Amino acid sequence: MKDDKYIIETKDIWKKFGEISIVKGVSLHVPHGSIYALLGPNGAGKTTTIRMLTGILKPTSGEVFVQGIDVVNEPEKIRAEVGILSQLSAGYKDFKTRDNILLFTSIVGVPEEEAIEKMTDMLTKLDMLDKLDLKFGKLSGGEKRVISLVRTIISSKKLIILDEPTTGLDIARAKKVRDIIFELVKNEGKTVLMSSHITSDLEALATHTGILKDGELVFEGTKDEIIVKYSPNNDFEEAIINAFENGTLGENRLTKPLENLEGA
Amino acid sequence: MKKGEQFIPIFKKDLKLVFNWKTLMVIVFIPFIMMFLIIGVPMLFIGTANTTVYICSDDLGADVTNYDNITFSLNLGNEAIAYIQLYANNVSNLDIEIVDTRLDALNASDGIYIPANYTSEVFDGSTAIEYHSTAGPNSFQGVYFNEVKLRIQELVLGWFLTLNLDVEFPDYNEVAYFPPVGEPTGGWSQSTLLLASPFAYALFIMVALIGNMGRTIGFSREKEDGTFETMLTITKDRSLLVLSKLLVGVIASSLSILAYFVGSALAGFMAQSISGGSDVSAGLEGILAFPMSDLLSYKGVLLLIGLGSSLVLAMLALMTFDTMFSKTVSERIGTSVVMGLGMLFYFTVAFDPGTTAIYARINPFYWVYHSFLSMIDLSFGWLDAMYLVLFVGLLVLMLFLARRAIEREKVLFT
Numbered sequence: 189m190k191d192d193k194y195i196i197e198t199k200d201i202w203k204k205f206g207e208i209s210i211v212k213g214v215s216l217h218v219p220h221g222s223i224y225a226l227l228g229p230n231g232a233g234k235t236t237t238i239r240m241l242t243g244i245l246k247p248t249s250g251e252v253f254v255q256g257i258d259v260v261n262e263p264e265k266i267r268a269e270v271g272i273l274s275q276l277s278a279g280y281k282d283f284k285t286r287d288n289i290l291l292f293t294s295i296v297g298v299p300e301e302e303a304i305e306k307m308t309d310m311l312t313k314l315d316m317l318d319k320l321d322l323k324f325g326k327l328s329g330g331e332k333r334v335i336s337l338v339r340t341i342i343s344s345k346k347l348i349i350l351d352e353p354t355t356g357l358d359i360a361r362a363k364k365v366r367d368i369i370f371e372l373v374k375n376e377g378k379t380v381l382m383s384s385h386i387t388s389d390l391e392a393l394a395t396h397t398g399i400l401k402d403g404e405l406v407f408e409g410t411k412d413e414i415i416v417k418y419s420p421n422n423d424f425e426e427a428i429i430n431a432f433e434n435g436t437l438g439e440n441r442l443t444k445p446l447e448n449l450e451g452a
Numbered sequence: 453m454k455k456g457e458q459f460i461p462i463f464k465k466d467l468k469l470v471f472n473w474k475t476l477m478v479i480v481f482i483p484f485i486m487m488f489l490i491i492g493v494p495m496l497f498i499g500t501a502n503t504t505v506y507i508c509s510d511d512l513g514a515d516v517t518n519y520d521n522i523t524f525s526l527n528l529g530n531e532a533i534a535y536i537q538l539y540a541n542n543v544s545n546l547d548i549e550i551v552d553t554r555l556d557a558l559n560a561s562d563g564i565y566i567p568a569n570y571t572s573e574v575f576d577g578s579t580a581i582e583y584h585s586t587a588g589p590n591s592f593q594g595v596y597f598n599e600v601k602l603r604i605q606e607l608v609l610g611w612f613l614t615l616n617l618d619v620e621f622p623d624y625n626e627v628a629y630f631p632p633v634g635e636p637t638g639g640w641s642q643s644t645l646l647l648a649s650p651f652a653y654a655l656f657i658m659v660a661l662i663g664n665m666g667r668t669i670g671f672s673r674e675k676e677d678g679t680f681e682t683m684l685t686i687t688k689d690r691s692l693l694v695l696s697k698l699l700v701g702v703i704a705s706s707l708s709i710l711a712y713f714v715g716s717a718l719a720g721f722m723a724q725s726i727s728g729g730s731d732v733s734a735g736l737e738g739i740l741a742f743p744m745s746d747l748l749s750y751k752g753v754l755l756l757i758g759l760g761s762s763l764v765l766a767m768l769a770l771m772t773f774d775t776m777f778s779k780t781v782s783e784r785i786g787t788s789v790v791m792g793l794g795m796l797f798y799f800t801v802a803f804d805p806g807t808t809a810i811y812a813r814i815n816p817f818y819w820v821y822h823s824f825l826s827m828i829d830l831s832f833g834w835l836d837a838m839y840l841v842l843f844v845g846l847l848v849l850m851l852f853l854a855r856r857a858i859e860r861e862k863v864l865f866t
Contacts (some may be wrong), residue, residue, distance in 0.1 A: 268686045270459075276678030280465070282472055294461040294688050328497050343686065 192256075195220045195379045196241060200331070201250030203403075205235050210236045212403040213250070218223045218381055218396070220346075223373055225390045226383045228400035229432050234383040238351050240273050241439055255347060259439065268296040271344025275351045277332035279326030279339075288324050289339045292374060296343045306342045314338075314364050337365060341372065348372065350382040353387050366392050387425045399431045407431050459692045462683075466700040470480030470669060479708040484715035498732040502546040503596040505540075507533055507564045508557035514572035518615040527609065528574060529566040532604045539603050546596050554582070558629045561586045562597045563762030565629075566604070574608055575617055601626065640806055646828040648805035651755055652798055654713075655762050660815065661712060662705045662766045663787045669701035669767070670774035670786070689859045694771060694851075696739060701767040705804060709763075753827045758824030764816055765847065766790050773855040791815055819843045 196218035203211040205262060211233040216225045226232050239245040241254055252259040259268050280290045286307070293303040299309065314334055318319065319327060333356050341348060353369070354362040370393060372378045384390055390397070390411075397414050399407040408416030411427045418434070419427035470479075487551075490752045518524065524554045533550060552836025555565035565582040573579035581604060585597045605624045612622055630642060640648070674680040687693055775787030797817040801807055819839035826836040 244681065244685060245654060264688050267684075267688045270685075272682070272685045274678065274681050274685075276681070278678035278682045280469065280679060281677060282474070284466065287468075291465050292682065295458050295465075295683075297457070416831065 189448075193219055193220070194253075194380060196224075197238075198241070198255045199251040201237075201240055201247040201252060201256050202241060203233070203245060206249045209248075211247075211400075212401075213217060214400070214405045215406065216241075217400055218379065219409065220379055221373060221377055222378070222395045223369070223393045224381045224396045224398065225394035226381060226384075226398050226400065227390065227428060227431075228383075229269055233403040234400055235351055238272075238349055238381075242270060242349060243267060259435060266410040268343075269345055269347075271340040271348040273337055273348075273350045273353055273441060275355075276281040276357075277329065277336045279324040279332060281323065283324055285324055285327065285335050286320040289342065292339045293342045298342060305343050307338060307347065309342065310338045311370060313368060314361060314403055330361060331416070333357060334361060334365065344378065346378055348378055348380045349379060352384050353382055354384065354386055361390070362386070362408070370392060386426060391424045392429070399428070400412055401432060453531045456619070456689075456692075458687055458689070459696065462687065462692055463696045463699065466696045466838045467703075469673075470700050470704045471558055475704075478712040479665060479704055484711040486712075486715065490716040490721045500547050501592045502547050503562065504549055504560075505536075505562045505564065505597055505600045506549050506551050506557045506560040507536065507566070507600075508554055509533055509566040509570075510549045510554065510568040511570040512568045512572075516571070516575070516611075516615060516617075519618050520616075520632065524615065526571050527860055528604075528607060528611065529569040531608050532566060535607050536603045539600070543596075546600075550601070555581060557584060558584045560584070560732070562593060564601065564604070575612060575615075575622050577623035577625060580627045582627045582629045584629040592658055604677065639831065641826060641831045645805055647751065647828060648821075648825055651758065651825065652801045652805065653679075654759060655757075655817060656794055656798035657712060658709050658759060658763060658764050659790060659797075660704070661708050662701075662763065662770070663791040663794065665676055665701070665708065665770070669697055669704060670770060670773060671697065679833060684858075687692050692853045693701050694775065694854045696860060698767060698771055702763060705767060709759075725821075754824050754828050758820050759842065761824075762820045765792070765816055765820065765843070768847060768854070772854040772857070797821070816843060816846055 189422075194217045196216055198214060198216045200215055201211060202213055214233075214237055216224075216226075216237070221348060226234050226237065236245060239371055240252055241259065243259050243266045247260060250260075253367060257269070258261070259266050269428045272322055280283075280291070283291065289307050290300065290303055293307075297333065299305055308317065311320065316331065316334060319331060319335070324332065324335065333353070337353055340350070348369075350369075354365055359363060366389060369382075373380055375449070380393075382389070382393070386400050394411050397407065397426055399414070407417070409417070414431060415422055415424055415427045417427070419428040469475075474834030509529030509532065511527055513525065513530070515523050515525050533548075535555045535614070537548050540546045549555050552559070552565075557565045561584075563584050567579060567582070569579050570581070581601070583597075583601060585594065608622060608624060628642070647806040671680055674683065681692060684690060769790050771788040772804060773789065777785055793815055796811070799814045800809065800812040800815065800818065801821065819842050821830070823839040826832045
């Protein structure tokens with residue numbers, strides 16, 4: 189069923205933990221070269237959905253294709269292919285920041301010279317070059333988040349999945365992170381799927397939006413479409429809040445998702 | 453990047469996680485200092501502790517005629533006791549106790565029995581003393597005991613020279629006695645049984661040291677730091693994660709064990725030099741209590757392989773529990789199981805090295821212990837073969853479980 193237009197495509201995926209359904213029949217369509225914002229209130233199933241996309245969790249039912257790989261049946265093939273930033277700012281506390289980044293990039297096979305060049309470039313833009321020789325455990329929460337993001341970006345190939353990338357960052361640094369993500373898509377042709385609660389992130393970056401509510405995908409479309417659909421005042425933040433509150437499965441779900449969204 | 457190529461950076465990462473100053477302090481320096489103090493201080497006291505040798509003589513004495521046809525009435529047994537007591541009076545830490553019966557002497561830990569025909573037959577070498585010693589030749593007690601036996605030889609030699617007998621130079625025959633009461637039922641030879649206790653002790657100490665290393669080498673710290681999830685998403689073959697931890701664990705444990713025994717050895721030698729007995733060697737514990745000649749033979753190689761096998765077993769058990777269970781519980785379950793089995797094993801065999809009790813047989817550490825000692829004894833039988841098969845089967849099963857567990861999503865949660 190996979191469509192080459194989409195770098196991520198899921199069909200009716202469900203995830204149950206015991207008797208409780210966390211994700212209910214979600215069908216996502218993430219076009220190549222897009223910045224896709226997966227939104228939803230706390231507990232909507234965003235992280236669980238992301239974990240199914242990366243092969244960490246296996247759907248109870250449904251199909252998942254990422255970069256053309258059947259993630260459900262061949263999860264090992266997707267490993268090391270996608271840059272993934274989880275909710276936790278993971279890192280080895282006793283390793284230097286530099287070693288933390290280079291460790292993960294070496295495991296996915298990025299040549300050391302290339303990794304050092306990209307790391308230096310990004311940390312210069314983020315004014316964090318002086319943190320390279322500090323131990324990861326000594327960094328602040330926001331700094332850890334940035335280092336985890338830098339490591340994820342360097343390790344990524346075509347697709348980057350970011351679970352709340354700017355949480356804990358100050359306004360200035362969050363802006364710089366958004367710029368870096370935007371450049372990745374614009375200059376390197378990468379695709380980004382991100383979950384976030386921060387509307388400034390979404391407003392600035394997202395080309396496409398999927399909204400989860402109680403485990404169901406209640407909306408999928410472009411940023412303009414969600415505004416048209418949910419905000420009488422033409423306001424993105426208001427549109428998201430209304431979608432969270434009023435979106436229902438079926439009513440707002442696109443029957444032919446994203447057919448006309450190329451280059452949106 | 454190919455699956456196998458990911459192993460090297462993962463392995464380097466695990467090595468770096470373990471080999472930092474903080475962890476080295478815990479796994480190497482603390483065992484070293486701990487054993488140095490624990491062994492060294494008591495050794496100073498042990499060096500001055502009394503050794504008691506029990507002696508019984510039934511010697512009836514005899515009239516011995518010398519080369520000049522002069523007849524002497526001798527009772528070498530009684531003279532030996534007097535001579536030994538005289539020696540003991542001049543040596544601190546040595547007591548001599550005279551007992552009435554042969555079994556009183558030979559059932560004691562260090563005992564000598566002089567038979568009724570000793571004087572009449574000793575000069576032509578057709579009689580022998582019996583002795584029983586539980587002290588190793590490298591211990592204080594063992595050296596004192598040998599000194600006491602030497603006095604009997606000196607006495608015989610002295611009379612032989614005095615009497616100027618027309619016979620060959622006498623043999624000082626000695627017969628080792630093994631008390632039937634409480635004799636081990638393992639069927640191993642006495643020389644193998646001498647190796648059993650230090651082997652069991654070394655194995656137990658090794659397990660105890662490894663048991664505490666669960667947190668250092670396992671996944672629980674990575675789960676807490678959140679790096680575990682990332683490693684799962686970027687490692688193509690997740691069994692590499694288990695294999696790497698296992699290898700690093702074996703290296704770290706070996707170092708820890710080495711530090712432990714080096715600490716013990718240095719403490720022993722220090723105590724020896726302070727206590728200063730010129731004819732007394734330090735009684736070291738653990739692996740150093742093995743007779744050196746055995747350690748340098750095939751027996752030593754087999755003992756080391758046995759210890760290494762137990763190390764892999766304990767390490768893999770920790771890894772498997774760590775992988776199968778949740779973050780906070782896993783390290784406790786693994787440590788409890790490994791330490792529990794280690795303690796059960798040691799207390800089972802400590803008092804009866806050759807035991808075949810059912811509660812011993814169900815312990816994997818006993819499988820290693822029994823099969824390797826049987827190899828040393830050259831009496832490896834079908835039962836030992838079964839123990840080895842069980843041991844290998846258990847290793848394979850645990851590897852399989854750890855491999856499966858790390859693929860389960862539950863490994864991240866609970």
